[in-house]
Amino acid sequence: MDGIFLQQLINGLTLGSVYGLIAIGYTMVYGIIGMINFAHGEVYMISAYLAAISLALLAYFGIESFPLLMLGTLLFTIVVTGVYGFTIERIAYKPLRNSTRLAPLISAIGISLILQNYAQISQGARQQGVPTLLEGAWRFDVGTGFVQLTYTKIFILIAAFAGMALLTYVIKYTKLGRMCRATQQDRKMASILGINTDRVISYVFVIGAVMAALAGVLITMNYGTFDFYAGFIIGIKAFTAAVLGGIGSLPGAMLGGIVLGISESLFAGLVNSDYKDVFSFSLLVLILIFRPQGLLGRPLVAKV
Amino acid sequence: MHVLAPDYKSRLRYIIPALIVIAIVFPIFANKYLLTVVILGLIYVLLGLGLNIVVGLAGLLDLGYVAFYAIGAYGLALGYQYLGLGFWSVLPLAAIAAALAGCILGFPVLRMHGDYLAIVTLGFGEIIRLVLNNWLSFTGGPNGMPVPSPTFLGLEFGRRAKDGGVPIHEFLGIEYNANLKFIFIYAVLFMVVLAVLYIKHRLTRMPVGRAWEALREDEIACRSMGLNHVLVKLSAFTLGASTAGLAGVFFASYQGFVNPSSFTFFESALILAIVVLGGMGSTVGVVIAAFVLTVAPELLRSFSEYRVLLFGVLMVLMMIWRPRGLIRISRTGVVPRKGVAP
Numbered sequence: 339m340d341g342i343f344l345q346q347l348i349n350g351l352t353l354g355s356v357y358g359l360i361a362i363g364y365t366m367v368y369g370i371i372g373m374i375n376f377a378h379g380e381v382y383m384i385s386a387y388l389a390a391i392s393l394a395l396l397a398y399f400g401i402e403s404f405p406l407l408m409l410g411t412l413l414f415t416i417v418v419t420g421v422y423g424f425t426i427e428r429i430a431y432k433p434l435r436n437s438t439r440l441a442p443l444i445s446a447i448g449i450s451l452i453l454q455n456y457a458q459i460s461q462g463a464r465q466q467g468v469p470t471l472l473e474g475a476w477r478f479d480v481g482t483g484f485v486q487l488t489y490t491k492i493f494i495l496i497a498a499f500a501g502m503a504l505l506t507y508v509i510k511y512t513k514l515g516r517m518c519r520a521t522q523q524d525r526k527m528a529s530i531l532g533i534n535t536d537r538v539i540s541y542v543f544v545i546g547a548v549m550a551a552l553a554g555v556l557i558t559m560n561y562g563t564f565d566f567y568a569g570f571i572i573g574i575k576a577f578t579a580a581v582l583g584g585i586g587s588l589p590g591a592m593l594g595g596i597v598l599g600i601s602e603s604l605f606a607g608l609v610n611s612d613y614k615d616v617f618s619f620s621l622l623v624l625i626l627i628f629r630p631q632g633l634l635g636r637p638l639v640a641k642v
Numbered sequence: 643m644h645v646l647a648p649d650y651k652s653r654l655r656y657i658i659p660a661l662i663v664i665a666i667v668f669p670i671f672a673n674k675y676l677l678t679v680v681i682l683g684l685i686y687v688l689l690g691l692g693l694n695i696v697v698g699l700a701g702l703l704d705l706g707y708v709a710f711y712a713i714g715a716y717g718l719a720l721g722y723q724y725l726g727l728g729f730w731s732v733l734p735l736a737a738i739a740a741a742l743a744g745c746i747l748g749f750p751v752l753r754m755h756g757d758y759l760a761i762v763t764l765g766f767g768e769i770i771r772l773v774l775n776n777w778l779s780f781t782g783g784p785n786g787m788p789v790p791s792p793t794f795l796g797l798e799f800g801r802r803a804k805d806g807g808v809p810i811h812e813f814l815g816i817e818y819n820a821n822l823k824f825i826f827i828y829a830v831l832f833m834v835v836l837a838v839l840y841i842k843h844r845l846t847r848m849p850v851g852r853a854w855e856a857l858r859e860d861e862i863a864c865r866s867m868g869l870n871h872v873l874v875k876l877s878a879f880t881l882g883a884s885t886a887g888l889a890g891v892f893f894a895s896y897q898g899f900v901n902p903s904s905f906t907f908f909e910s911a912l913i914l915a916i917v918v919l920g921g922m923g924s925t926v927g928v929v930i931a932a933f934v935l936t937v938a939p940e941l942l943r944s945f946s947e948y949r950v951l952l953f954g955v956l957m958v959l960m961m962i963w964r965p966r967g968l969i970r971i972s973r974t975g976v977v978p979r980k981g982v983a984p
Contacts, residue, residue, distance in 0.1 A: 374757045433962045441961045443703050443760060444918055448957030451911055455951035570907060574765050581758075612776045619765035626758055627750040 341483025346607035347600060352491045352560065354599020355498035359553035360576035361583065361591035362505065363423075363546025369522045369586035370542050376446035377426050379573015380453035381547050385419040385554030386564040387461055390468050404471060416551045423547025427540050435536075450569075457566040467563045494556045501552045502592050505545070509588060518542060522586070571615060575602075578622040584632030593633060644972040654926070665832055669825045677824045679940050681896050684831045685889050686932040690916040691838050691925070692885025697914065698922035699851065700878035701858030702752070703760040706767025707913055710740040710883040712905040714890020716774060719787040719900045729792035733891050740887025741880040748879040752872050767910055774902040786901025789894045791823055792830075799823035824896070831892050838885060842925060845881075854878050855923070908950055915953040918960050921967015 360382055367375040392414040396407050430445040475488040509515035520528040521538045529535045557572075558564060575598065583594025598618065606614040625632065669677060689711060696704045714736040721727035721735065751762045774781045781787060791799050799822045845851040853874045857864045865871050894900045916935050920927030939949055960967070 372757075374761055376760070430958055430961075434965075437961070437965055438701075440697070440701055440703055440922075441965045443757065444914070445958045445961035447705070447911065447914065448954040448961070451908075451950050451954030451957070453954075455948070455954060459947060459951070571768070574761065574768065577761050578765075613772070616769050616772050619769045622765050623747075623750070623762055626754060626762060630754050630758075 341480045341485055342607055343604070344480055344485045345483075346603040348485065348487055348491065349607075350600035350603030351596060352494045352498075352599070353603060354579075354596035355495055355502075355592075356553045356557050356560075356595070357572075357576050357579045357599050358592040358595025359498055359501060359549045359556075360572065361579040361595050362502075362549045362588065364577050364580040365583070365585055365587060365591040366518075366542050366546055368580070370518065370525075370539055371431070373431075373442055374446075374577065375426075375431075375543070375546065376443065376573075377430065377449040377453065378546060378550060379569035379571075379576070380450045381419060381422055381426070381569070382550040382554050382572055382576075383457060383564070383566065383569030384422055384453060385415050385547075385551040386558045386568060387457060387466070388415045388418050388551070389555040389558045390466055390564075393468055393471075407471065412552070412555055415555050416548050419547045419551035419554070420544045423543045423545075423550075424540055426547075427543035431539070431543075432536070454566050454569070461566065463566065465563045465565045468558055470562065471559060490560055494560055497552065497556055501549060505549065506588065508545075514541060574622070575615075575618050578618055578625070581622060581630075582625055582632055584634040587632070587634045590632055590634035597633070645975045646972050648975045648977045650974055662836075669821075669828055672821075674821050674824060677821060677828060678896070679937055681824060681828050681831060681892075683933045683936045684828070684835055685893050685896070686913070686916060686936045687835055687929050688831070688838060688889040688892070689886055689913045690920065690928040690932040691835075691842060692882040692889070693913050694882075694917050694920070694923065694925070694928045695842065695845075695854070695878050695885070696882035697917050698924070698928075699846065699858065700854040700875055701922075702875060702879060703757075704763045704879070704882065705760050705907075705910055705914070706763035706765070706770075707882070707886055708905045708907070708910040709763075709767040709770040710744060710886035711890040711893065711909070712770050712774065712902075713740045713743055714887035715789075715894035715900045715904070716781065716787070716890075717887065718891050718894040719789045720781070722790045723787060728790060729891070729895055733888065736887040736891045737884040738887075740890070741884035744880040744883030745876065748876050748883075749872070752875045752879065764907070767905075767907060771902050771905050774905070782901075784902060786899050788899050789897070791898070792826060792895050794826060799826060827892060827896055834888060834892075838888075839925065839929075846923075850874065850877060911950070911953055915956055918957055919968065922965075924967055927967050 360378070363378045363381070364375060367373065367378070389411055392411045393407065395414075396410050401407055401410065426446075426449055430449045431442050434442045434445060470490065472489040472493060475486050478485045478487070509518060517528070517533050517538050518541065520531070520533055521535050525535050528538075576595070579594040579598045580591050581594070582598055583590025583592070598621070601621070602614050602618050605617045609617075668680070672680070689707070692710075693704060693707050696702050696707070717736040717739055718727075718729065718732045721732045727735070747762070747766055748759075751759050775784055777783070793799070846855075853864070853869055854877075857869065857871055857874055861871060864874075893904070897904075912935065916931045917928060919935065920929070920931035935953075939946055945952075
């Protein structure tokens with residue numbers, strides 16, 4: 339087998355696991371209120387900035403050990419991004435619960451513009467970067483070339499899968515998870531049974547933001563650079579991942595993320611890296627034409 | 643919806659002729675700067691009207707509207723470069739090309755739940771921009787492409803004729819004036835805007851216009867009554883797209899060159915802000931909003947950094963307080979004929 343192929347497979351797997359994390363935010367919000375959260379990509383972008391700020395702060399206080407740095411950054415980013423997710427729901431979605439179908443979409447676009455411009459004004463328009471935290475890599479000789487598996491990538495894979503496993507546990511086995519699933523199945527019935535559905539919707543936005551925060555920290559670690567526009571493209575891709583896996587389905591988001599990440603990396607490595615974004619968007623259109631319910635989703639039936 | 647009395651006469655029947663007279667007299671007094679600002683305003687009126695059909699009347703959220711605008715603008719640049727086409731031949735072709743692109747994109751997506759359209763158009767807008775940016779050999783990449791000056795019956799607007807025509811100031815026997823090109827663009831653009839306004843005014847009163855609004859309000863009810871929702875939505879989507887194609891041709895010839903940075907997502911957001919502020923479905927509101935949102939940044943240059951922030955805040959606030967726009971949409975009522983049960 340070719341070295342490049344295997345290398346792109348590894349790159350795709352790491353990238354895809356991060357797409358999966360962001361896609362969870364789209365898929366859960368869609369599952370519960372049937373709407374696309376357009377500001378979700380921006381939540382990811384904000385978390386990337388927060389990760390860089392927290393890394394700089396911790397370095398300023400002289401903390402250099404990797405586990406401490408990581409723990410501090412994750413904690414800070416997740417908490418603050420969670421607050422962002424909560425606030426976005428409060429401002430852009432909650433007042434519009436009984437409004438026309440288009441209103442929440444447009445207000446979410448508004449929030450997304452606000453966050454982009456806010457990051458641009460407060461942090462500057464140029465690319466920001468963080469240094470590599472985990473140096474070193476394993477190298478394997480494969481055929482004519484070699485494959486490089488950096489420690490950062492291994493960490494990303496472990497962290498992403500740990501995050502997904504934790505979320506799956508929460509949704510499947512805890513009270514909060516049961517409330518989420520009940521609200522997703524039938525919001526009116528859930529509220530009749532005593533579930534505060536407004537609060538559950540808030541929780542779902544926070545869960546999505548937390549997963550996006552994890553993704554933000556991990557991607558920032560791997561690529562090192564980001565700018566205020568970063569959330570836009572990754573947002574569409576994560577949405578593609580959510581649709582690919584079947585929107586509304588949690589395992590679908592993870593699977594969709596990994597499939598999209600791998601196919602995009604293979605396209606970039608073997609065909610043309612300039613058009614890898616075009617490839618992903620075209621994939622989105624093709625899925626919507628030929629399999630709108632996604633890989634794991636059920637066909638949607640409109641109810642009157 | 644506010645219903646007016648059947649014999650209500652709108653004050654617009656005085657305002658519109660007055661505005662037309664002002665618009666005709668305007669280029670005589672305007673300097674070049676003022677003329678360019680107004681041209682830009684009119685281009686956004688055209689874009690706002692087109693998107694208003696899609697978002698305001700049909701209720702389809704199109705976030706990649708700028709892609710059709712880019713098709714029109716690049717249509718002129720590419721058509722000139724590779725096929726030797728000029729302004730007049732590209733004008734209808736661009737509208738057709740944009741409509742075709744809208745058709746091809748819209749047909750598969752419009753069969754599905756409405757929200758998908760938003761994200762697919764968002765992706766499509768980005769695809770077009772990326773292709774324009776990356777296909778160096780064909781589109782010139784980030785450096786853009788030159789666009790020819792428009793001609794009128796073979797007369798050119800430059801100081802000297804370039805393509806073997808006659809400069810218009812020599813033909814008319816007047817002194818050369820750098821404004822002539824802009825006056826010409828202004829005049830054609832103004833007539834196109836008037837035509838689009840009239841067409842839109844008529845369409846909202848035709849069955850297809852009524853069907854757009856009915857589908858926006860309740861899709862399931864419309865489908866139960868036998869409306870083909872895909873075709874109705876597709877007609878709105880392609881009509882909006884073709885309007886953007888027209889606007890793109892004007893933008894390209896106004897600017898004299900095109901490059902991909904004119905067609906970012908922010909442009910789509912600006913047009914959406916025009917529609918949202920003007921009131922979804924309201925024609926007058928969109929015309930006013932287009933001028934306010936394009937001319938105000940010219941006056942408040944120091945605020946340009948905060949422009950996008952302002953649009954964002956505007957969209958959120960409008961959706962919370964006045965989701966139907968600042969201007970109330972009203973419809974003239976009808977008197978039932980005798981013998982018809984009320």
